[in-house]
Amino acid sequence: MALDQSDQLDDDALIVLFANGDSAAAEALTLRLSPLALSFARRMLGDLAEAEDVVQEAMLRLWRIAPDWRTGEAKPATWLYRVVNNLCIDRIRKRNRVNVGLDDMAEPxxxxxxxxxxxxxxxxxxxxxxxxxxxxxxxxxxxxxxxxxxxxxxxxxxxxxxxxxxxxxxxxxxxxxxxxxxxxxxxxxxx
Amino acid sequence: MTDDLKTNPEADLELEGFFQQARQDTPVPSADLLSRIASDAAMTQAKFAKEIPQAPDRRMSWWAQFFEDIGGLPALGGLTACACVGVYLGFVNPEFATTWAGWQEDVEADGVMSHALLGDVYWIEEG
Structure with a gap:
């Protein structure tokens, strides 16, 4: 599939194409979904570098689930927001644990x-x-x-x-x- | 719950100004992030290709191809059953095979006669 044709396809169709080995579908999905995921992750974490790591992990999970993707159920964007949300919560919890451990130290x-x-x-x-x-x-x-x-x-x-x-x-x-x-x-x- | 949902319209309006600005202030994924994502995608796709079982290269003889084209074993079963019935009828020559044809001829003959008679009757009545 040529990248310019991807505009006519919805996210579900692109995931199916990706699972069938179409590399242009991966590019189209990345350009479409990663800005949404990055915006949400940055607002949640308040740190762009950390948000980028979360987005990479979330997109990797999308690639892995592609062959088993059920079209017509959850929208890929909603699914991705959910993964990003869970990854952000994990990171926030880890931060909180580290902060509790550092309570005894002199505050920088x-x-x-x-x-x-x-x-x-x-x-x-x-x-x-x-x-x-x-x-x-x-x-x-x-x-x-x-x-x-x-x-x-x-x-x-x-x-x-x-x-x-x-x-x-x-x-x-x-x-x-x-x-x-x-x-x-x-x-x-x-x- | 309803108390939870009560909001102040003035504060809402001011907040909406912040939200509107935040919606325009969306980060653009860096080239490094895009290349990391693309690399993950390529690696994952390479794994899919390995997982898909390759169909064995089968070269079939013409009769095997013909056998498969006519429908395989179920079709062969049907053909065999029909052939057996044909042989049975040929050897046994059961009565119904001949009388059934004779009965149909009788019915057709009756029909012809009936029409002819009816025509005569009408002619007699009108005459």
Whole structure:
């Protein structure tokens, strides 16, 4: 298959072609899916290099599952978000364990600039990242998937393996907390 | 649950501004990441090729090919059964094989006669 023909094919068809040995299908799937996965992973982890490792691992899992892929069930993008989500949770948990182990040690100086400095630099995105990082993991996942990745609530429910009602609740609570954190940052700056 | 879902419209609007900016601020996969993914894909595909069993190179004789074309063993069974019935009928010459043909001729003859008679009857009535 020529790469320019891949636009007419959906992700399911490309996975089938990949499983049948079509290397152009791999390229088309990579160009289509890896930016979505990278965007989500970066928002979840707050670190681009780590997010790239997660995306590579997630795509590898997609390649491996290709021969057994069941077309017409979960959308490949939703499946990939789910894998990325699980890989990110694993990494966040590992980080937390390491942080607990280091509690006894002298605290190193915080390498990240304070919220005030970030806001002074008018870096709204950095402020959003800080605010997102302050959310509990599941609220952060739901908010990022709903409002940044623009997935529907049923799709988020599939990714997170929870009910649609739970997604709605997590998103609403996450947004409330985000609003509070961002408002307090604003007040700090204006004082 | 309903309390959970209550939001402040003003705060929502402000948050939406952040989200909108975040949606435009999507990272582009680096060339290094794309090449790592492509390399994984190529390695995985190479494994698929090894796993697919190769069909043995079979060269069939013309009669084996013909046998396969007519439907193989089930078709041969059907042909044998038909041949056996033919031989049986040929040797035994059962009565129904001859009387059945005779009976059909009788029926056709009756039909012809009936039509002829009916025509006469109508002619007599009209006349």
């Amino acid at each position: 100086p915080d390498p990240t600039p304070s919220v005030e400095i970030q806001m002074i630099r008018s870096d709204r995105m950095a402020a959003l990242d800080v605010a997102l990082a302050s959310l509990p993991d599941r609220q952060r996942q739901a908010v990022v998937l709903r409002h940044i990745e623009e997935l529907s609530n049923p799709e988020i429910a599939q990714v997170m393996n929870i009910s649609v009602e739970a997604v709605e609740s997590l998103t609403a609570r996450g947004k409330r907390t985000l609003a509070k954190v961002l408002t307090s940052q604003k007040e700090e700056l204006s004082s």
